[in-house]
Structure formats: structure tokens, C-alpha cells
Amino acid sequence: MKTKELNKFIVVITILSFIFLLINLGLSKSIFIKSLGYYLYYFVLLFFIINLIQNFIDSKYNLKNNFLDIFFLIVLIIIFIFDKFLRTFLNYDIKVVIIGVIIVRNFLFFYKNIDEQKKISYFSKKLLIHPAKSLVTSYILLISCGTILLMLPISTTVSPKIDFINALFTTTSAVSVTGLTVFDTGSDFTLFGQIIILILIQTGGLGIMIFSYFTGFIVGKKISVEDRVTMSFMVSENDMKNIYKNIRNIVLITFLIEAIGFALLYMKLAFLYDFSLKTFFYAIFHSISAFCNAGFSLYRNNLSDFKSSIFLNLVICFLIITGGISFSVITDLFENLRNFINNKILKKHKAFKKLSLNSIIVLSVTGILIISGMFLIYGFEHHNILLKENILTQYLMSFFQSVTLRTAGFNTIDISALKNYTYLIMIIFMFIGGASGSTAGGIKVNTVGIIYAYFRSILNNENKVVMLKKSISKETITKSFLIVTLSGILIFISSLILSLSEPFSLIQIIFEVTSAFGTVGLSTGITPNLSYLGKIIIIILMFIGKVGPLTILLAASKKVDNASIEYPQAEVNIG
Numbered sequence: 001m002k003t004k005e006l007n008k009f010i011v012v013i014t015i016l017s018f019i020f021l022l023i024n025l026g027l028s029k030s031i032f033i034k035s036l037g038y039y040l041y042y043f044v045l046l047f048f049i050i051n052l053i054q055n056f057i058d059s060k061y062n063l064k065n066n067f068l069d070i071f072f073l074i075v076l077i078i079i080f081i082f083d084k085f086l087r088t089f090l091n092y093d094i095k096v097v098i099i100g101v102i103i104v105r106n107f108l109f110f111y112k113n114i115d116e117q118k119k120i121s122y123f124s125k126k127l128l129i130h131p132a133k134s135l136v137t138s139y140i141l142l143i144s145c146g147t148i149l150l151m152l153p154i155s156t157t158v159s160p161k162i163d164f165i166n167a168l169f170t171t172t173s174a175v176s177v178t179g180l181t182v183f184d185t186g187s188d189f190t191l192f193g194q195i196i197i198l199i200l201i202q203t204g205g206l207g208i209m210i211f212s213y214f215t216g217f218i219v220g221k222k223i224s225v226e227d228r229v230t231m232s233f234m235v236s237e238n239d240m241k242n243i244y245k246n247i248r249n250i251v252l253i254t255f256l257i258e259a260i261g262f263a264l265l266y267m268k269l270a271f272l273y274d275f276s277l278k279t280f281f282y283a284i285f286h287s288i289s290a291f292c293n294a295g296f297s298l299y300r301n302n303l304s305d306f307k308s309s310i311f312l313n314l315v316i317c318f319l320i321i322t323g324g325i326s327f328s329v330i331t332d333l334f335e336n337l338r339n340f341i342n343n344k345i346l347k348k349h350k351a352f353k354k355l356s357l358n359s360i361i362v363l364s365v366t367g368i369l370i371i372s373g374m375f376l377i378y379g380f381e382h383h384n385i386l387l388k389e390n391i392l393t394q395y396l397m398s399f400f401q402s403v404t405l406r407t408a409g410f411n412t413i414d415i416s417a418l419k420n421y422t423y424l425i426m427i428i429f430m431f432i433g434g435a436s437g438s439t440a441g442g443i444k445v446n447t448v449g450i451i452y453a454y455f456r457s458i459l460n461n462e463n464k465v466v467m468l469k470k471s472i473s474k475e476t477i478t479k480s481f482l483i484v485t486l487s488g489i490l491i492f493i494s495s496l497i498l499s500l501s502e503p504f505s506l507i508q509i510i511f512e513v514t515s516a517f518g519t520v521g522l523s524t525g526i527t528p529n530l531s532y533l534g535k536i537i538i539i540i541l542m543f544i545g546k547v548g549p550l551t552i553l554l555a556a557s558k559k560v561d562n563a564s565i566e567y568p569q570a571e572v573n574i575g
Contacts, residue, residue: 014107016040016044017044018103019040020040020095023036041095041098044099072105076098079094079097079098136547139547143175146174146175146200147164148167150162150196150197151167154192155196157190165532165535166535168539169182169535170183173296174197175201175203175546176204178519178546179296179409180516180527182527183528185296186298186299198288198289201288204292205254205292206250249327253330254291257322258288258291258319261290262284265282265283265287266279266283268315269283286298287319290410291439293323293324293407293439293519294521295520302410303316303410307400316400317399317403320404324366324408324438324439325362326435326438327437327438328358329358329435332355357468358446361445361449361467362446364449365448370402372402373402373429374398376402376425377401377422377425380418380419381398381419405520406429406432406518406520407433407434407441407520408520409520416524420507423507430518430520431443432448433519433520441517442519447484450480451480453466453472454477487549490517491510491517494517495513497533498534509526511524512524512538516538519545
């Protein structure tokens, strides 16, 4: 049997593998269908082994060319060997695990060799020519897959099972790293459902395209020019030669910071509770959720039980801030720290690199917003919800809520009990959000910095917009105002629709809408009680908030040939 013919069989087997998973996850109680699932398992396993042998023979026994197959074969062997040991700690079906491993291997196999399929290659290249469309499409596909998985009976503990709209809402909230929920993540979802949500958060936080191309680098997939254009669009990097380096740094930085956060959280939670696997998973979940600025929590009252824990609050804040200032700023800080050590400590006298203007804007505006937010929340709520706490806890709660306010969505105070003027301040902060290129949402602090520089130049009658002896391009200024205008219009229209369809106060609706658009996740408690129309509006807002309003416009736009025509200038009275 030829390799290409066998690959067609592997496509069929992959589809049958999904059918097997659906059968085993409880979609049917028929004895006949369950028996079919039993035979499907051995059928898939047989063709997997045949494919491994065939690939090995075709490559003339080259181990390097079969690295992917060897890796997954070792994984399966380890699963078989340690199956009995793992069963003492975890309750799982080994057949489901093995089929899952084979599905992952098959997807990676086809992803690596997709360029050989002319029809698929043509479609993918045509899509990748337009980076904005590629980005939007990738998120739609991820949300679709997540919705299907969360609708499975194995994903939830509620009865009847979660319906389509609520599954779509939860998936979109996870992928957009928002954190708005219609169900309690810790009690209404099973371990399987929580793992699905965690994967969606991680993939959405990093970006599915980054995951996709990083996987391509690992498995040895050739990266085309179209791929590089798409990735340069995503990471805002004009020099396409550094694309691989940037993607590698983004993934490694993410995993490193999340690992540090997990270790610190596990130490604290193990000290408070125990060293069980549940504590282990809780530490992983909250570390990833915090760094990705998702705001999902497995605790019923979010993080309110830890409002007085200085250590845990600071760890979560560290993860939120690092995830919200962007990967480029983190890399810039690391490079400056390394230069400082070389010059000041090791005395190597290497060329000193200053922080970029982008990093200075992000760090300055972020610092101002965190400090001002803390004092505003403390000042407004000191005689209200904070009154019953001691002075140290009051400031700690104010600081934590200020950090998490602009994008993360965790809370240690009861959001539903705040005053209206506090809501107004929070709405402004949520609208601003985090930094461009980060896991955060909103119009971005970079945009606020550019607009501030523009107004300052107008007040000083300056011809050019200058920040720290660097001029800002007209295109950047135009985009900044366009982002603010589009975002404001979107929030206004959404608030208007919800005010007509929902029985809640206007301040609650604006708060919910801004929280969704800014991918924050804070709520006054109205999320589970929204109508289907209300949930659909919030879903759309979360999606647009994740990909960005400009990206949506670019994806919907058509290429127009601008003729070199100049029109007569007209005078229009304004102001």
C-alpha cells in the first residue's frame, strides 16, 4: 500500500476516532453503538501501527525524519507501562487517552505535510494572503471546536447538559480570555470540562496562530512567505527575518512565567490545604488564567477567600501585570536587565540599550493606572464595602482590584455591592485595558499614550507629535483615534440594544458591555440572567474585543486600487 493511499485511510481513521470518542463520552446508550466503539478502538490502533511502519520504511529507516512518530510511540508505551500506577490517582479510560494521543499525532502529521495537498495548500495560501481574515477564521474555528466539546455530557455536572448558546458563551469567554461566566467553573464543569476551558484560555491568551506556527517549527514544517506575513501581522513585527525568534520567545516567556506562578501558587495552596492533585491542578489553572488575563476561577466566590493573603495577591498581580504589558515589553526589560548586569556588575562595558518608546509608554501608563485606580477604589469604597476590613486588607483589596480591573477579571470584593460612581471609574479603566500585543483587551494603554501626546502637541501649538524626542507618525495617530471611535460606537450600540432587551439598570448594562469588550470579565452579577439576545451581543463583543475592531474591519474590507486623483480642498466650519 502506497504512503499517499495510506494517508487517506488515516484521514478516515481520524474521523472514526472522533466517533469513538463521542460514543465513549456518552452520546449514545445503545449496546450496538457501544460495541461499534469497541471495534473502532482496535481498528484505529492497527492502522496507526501500520502507518508508523510504512513511514519508517519509506524514509529508509531515517530516525530524524520520523522523530514525530517516535515521540508519540514512546508516549503510548509510557501510558501502557504506567497505566496501573496512574489509575490509583486518576479515574480515566485508557482507550480514550490512547485515541486522543493518536488524533493529536495525526493532526500534527497532516499539518506538517499540508503543503503537499494542492487543494488545501491553495486554500490556505489564499487565506493567509489576508492576515486579518486568517486571524478571525482561526479564532472562529477554535471557538467552534470548544463549543462542541463543552456540550458533551462529560464536560458538565449540570442536568440537563449545557445548551448551545451557553456553551458558545463560555467558549468565547475562554478563548477571548474574558472571564464572564453563566455557570460556575469549579462546580458546574467536570475535570474534563475544566481542562478544555484551560486549554482554550491558554490557546486564546497566546493566540492560536502563534501556537500553530510554533508547532510547525517543532515538527519541521516549512514556513511559507504567506505564513511569515500573517505572523508579522500578529506580533507587530516588520522584520520577517525575526519572526521565528519572536514566536519562540513569546512561547518560552509564557511557559516560564506561568511555571513560576504555578510553583508559587502551589506552595501557598498546599500550605493552606494539602499536596493533593486537586491543589496541583488548581495552581496550574489559576496561574494560566492570571497570566492570560482570563479571570476564570475554580472557587465559587472567585478569590474573595484570599483577600487578606498578601503572598497570593502579589503572585496573582505579578502574573496579571506581566501578561498585560505585552511580550515585546517583557523582552525589552529582559534585554535591559542583561545589559545592566554586564555593564554595572560584570564590568564587560557592552553597548547599553535603552528602553524603547513603546515600552516606556506601556510601563508609564500602566503604573499610573494601577496607582490611581487603587486610591480611587479605596477612596470611593472606604466607607462602603471596605469598611468592615482592617486597614491593611482595605489597601490590599484596592490594589488587587486596580490591577485586575483593566483586563483580568478576578475579584476579592463583591462587585455587585459597589457604588455607581465606582462603576463609572471602573468602566473607564476597563475601556482602556492593557498593552498592545499582550493577553489583555481594551483600546490599549499604547493608544492612550499616543492620544495624550497628540493633545499635548495641539495645546503647545507644535507641528509634530513628539514623545521623548521621537516623532509619532500620522498613520499611528489616525489609527489610535479610529480605535477609540469604533470602540465607543460599539459600546454605545450594544448598551442601547441591551437596555431594550434586558431588565437591568443602565449602569449595570454599560458595565457588562464594557467588561465584555475589554475582555475583563467583571460583572455586577447579571451575566447568568441575560436573555439569549443579550448573551449573543456579549459573545460578539468578547470576540471583537479579542481580535480588535481594526482587525474586523481589515478582514471585511476589500482591496481597492487608489487612483492618483486629487480633489479640490474645501473649508468646513467646526467647533
